[in-house]
Amino acid sequence: MKRRLMEHFEIKGGDNSRVPENNFHAIRYLLALAVLYSHSYGLLALPEPGIFLYTFGALAVKCFFALSGYLIARSCLRTANLRHYAWNRILRILPALIVALIASYYVASYFDHFINNPVPYINNGPIWTLFWEMFCYGICGLLWWLGLLRVSSLGAIVAVSWLLYIVLPTTSETALIIAPLVMLFFLGAYIAINKKNLDLTIAGPFFFGLLILASIDTDYVSLTWLLNNVPFLYGPNMPIHEYQTLIFLFSLPFFLIWLAYQKPFIILKNDYSYGMYIFAWPIQQVIVSTMSPSPLILFAVSWATTHCIAMLSWHLIEKNVLKFKV
Numbered sequence: 001m002k003r004r005l006m007e008h009f010e011i012k013g014g015d016n017s018r019v020p021e022n023n024f025h026a027i028r029y030l031l032a033l034a035v036l037y038s039h040s041y042g043l044l045a046l047p048e049p050g051i052f053l054y055t056f057g058a059l060a061v062k063c064f065f066a067l068s069g070y071l072i073a074r075s076c077l078r079t080a081n082l083r084h085y086a087w088n089r090i091l092r093i094l095p096a097l098i099v100a101l102i103a104s105y106y107v108a109s110y111f112d113h114f115i116n117n118p119v120p121y122i123n124n125g126p127i128w129t130l131f132w133e134m135f136c137y138g139i140c141g142l143l144w145w146l147g148l149l150r151v152s153s154l155g156a157i158v159a160v161s162w163l164l165y166i167v168l169p170t171t172s173e174t175a176l177i178i179a180p181l182v183m184l185f186f187l188g189a190y191i192a193i194n195k196k197n198l199d200l201t202i203a204g205p206f207f208f209g210l211l212i213l214a215s216i217d218t219d220y221v222s223l224t225w226l227l228n229n230v231p232f233l234y235g236p237n238m239p240i241h242e243y244q245t246l247i248f249l250f251s252l253p254f255f256l257i258w259l260a261y262q263k264p265f266i267i268l269k270n271d272y273s274y275g276m277y278i279f280a281w282p283i284q285q286v287i288v289s290t291m292s293p294s295p296l297i298l299f300a301v302s303w304a305t306t307h308c309i310a311m312l313s314w315h316l317i318e319k320n321v322l323k324f325k326v
Contacts, residue, residue, distance in 0.1 A: 021264060022260055022261055022264060023259060023260045023261070023262060023264055023265060023266070024067070024071070024260050025266075025268035025269075025270070025271050025273070026264065026265060026266035026267075026268050027063075027067065027256065027259065027260055028064070028067065028271065028273035029266075029268060029271075029272055029273045029276065031060040031063050031064055031273065032060070032272075032273040032274075032276035032277045032280070033276065033303065034056040034057065034059070034060040035056070035057040035060045035061070035126060035277060035280065036276065036280045036284070036299065036302060036303060036306060037049075037056055037057075037299050038050070038055045038056040038057030038058075038060070039057060039125070039126075039280065039281065039284055040284065040295045040296070040298040040299035040302065041295045042055075042057070042119065043117070043118065043119050043281075043284050043285065043288055043298070044118055044288065044293075044295055044298065045118035045119065046295060051215065052214070052215045052245075052248060053241065053245060053248075057126075061126075061129055061181065062180065062181060062184055062249065062252065063252065063256055064129075064133075064277075065132075065133065065136070065181045065182075065184045065185045065188070066184040066185065066187065066188040066252055066253035066256055066257075067188060067253075067256055067257070067260070068133060068136070068185055068188065069136065069140070069184065069185035069186055069187065069188025069189040069190075069191075069192070069253070070188035070189065070191055070192045070253070070257050071188075071192075072089075072136070072137055072140050072185075072189065073140060073149065073188070073189035073190075073192035073193055074192045075088065076140060076141060076144040076149055077144075077149070077192075077193075079144075080326070082141055082144070082145045084326045085141045085144070086141065087325070087326060088325045088326065089134070089137045089141075091321050091322060091324060091325055092274075092318075092322065093130065093133075093134060095317050095318065095321045096274060096275060096278060096313050096317045096318050097127065097130065097278060099313070099317060100124065100127070100278040100279055100313075101124065101127070103279070103282065104123040104124040104281070104282045105123060107123075107282045107285075107286060108123040108282065108285070111285070111286060111289050114285045114288075114289060116289065117285055117288050117289055118288070119285075122281075122285075123281075123282060124278070124281045124282055125281050126277060126278070126280070126281055127278060127281075129181070130278075132178060132181055132182070133185075135182075136181075136182055136185040136186070139182075139186075140185075140186075140189055143157075149189070149193060150193065151190075151193050151194045151197070154186070154189060154190050154193055155190055155194070157186060158183075158186055158187055158190045161182075161183050161186065162183060162187075162246075162250065165179060165180075165183065165246075166246060180249055183249070184249060184252065184253060187250070187253045188253045188256075188257065191253055191254065191257055200254070200257065200258040200261065201258070203254050203258065204254060204255055204257075204258020204259065205258070206254075207250075207251035207252075207254035207255045207258075208251070208255045208258075210247055210248075210251040211248060211251045211252065211255055213247075214244045214245075214247045214248040214251065215248065270311075270314050270315070270319070271314060271318070272307065272310040272311060272313075272314050273310075274310075274313070274314075274318065275306075275309060275310030275311070275312075275313035275314055275318070276306055276307065276310045278313075279306055279309045279310060279313065280302060280306045283302050283305050283306050283309065284298060284302045284306075287301055287302055287305075
C-alpha cells in the first residue's frame, strides 16, 4: 500500500502539473520568489542578501538545477523515444519564454532600456540560466538514448565530475558558476535513477545536518575544525571554505528531494514558478524606473504584479501547450 501511494505521488511527465500531493510546486515557487527578493536589492545596486556563500538568488538557481535533474531524469524514463522527449521539453520551456523575451524587449525599449536605472540595459537578466538548463536537458536525453541513464553509468559520471572539480581547482567563471549547476543537475538525476536504493527518510535529514554544519562558520560547531585537523596528505590544496562549499552543494539535492516528498506544507495545484522566474526582472526594472522604491517596497509590489502575470502565463500559455505533450 505504501509503495502504491508513493507511485501515486510521483511526478507525471516531469512538470508535476497533475499531482499536488507533494511540495515540488511549492518549493519551486519559493525558489522563484527568492530570486525576486534577491534582485529587489541587486536592481537597486545594493548588496543582495543571502546565506552561506551565496545570495538568495544564486542559491535558488542551484536548487532549481538540482530539482530539474531529478524531474527530467524521471521524465526520460517515462518517455517513448528521444523525439518525444525533446518535444515535451520544448513545450515546457519555449512558448512562455518566447512571450517573455518579446515582452521584455518592447518594455525595455519603451523605458529606453532602463538607462537611468542602477542596472541599465539588461532586459531580462535571469534567463541566461535557461540556456544551461536546456543544455543539461540535452545531455540527459542523450545519455538516456545511449542507454547510459542507469545507476552504474550515471553514478560514475557524477563521481568523476565531482572528483575532477575537487582536484582541478580553477578561477574561471565557467568552472565556478556553470560547473556546479551542471553537477547539481546530474546529481539530482542520479538520485532519481537510484531512488529505489536510496532511503531518503534517512538521507534527507542526514544531508540536511551536513548543510547546517557546512553553513555555520564557527570552529567549534562546524566542519571547519575537522577539515583543519584531518591530514589530506597529497590531496587538493584548497582553502577550507571550498571544502565546505563542496559538502554544502553535494548535500543540497538530497535534502531538497526529501523535502519535496514530505507532507505538503503549501498546496499549489498550478505551477506558477516558471512565469515568476522569467517575467519578474522586467517588471522590477519598470517599478524601479517609475517609483524609486526601497528594496522591500520593490519586493512587495513586484511580487504581487509578477504573481498575476505568472498566473496568466500558466493558464493562457503553459498549461494549454502542455496538452500537446506526448
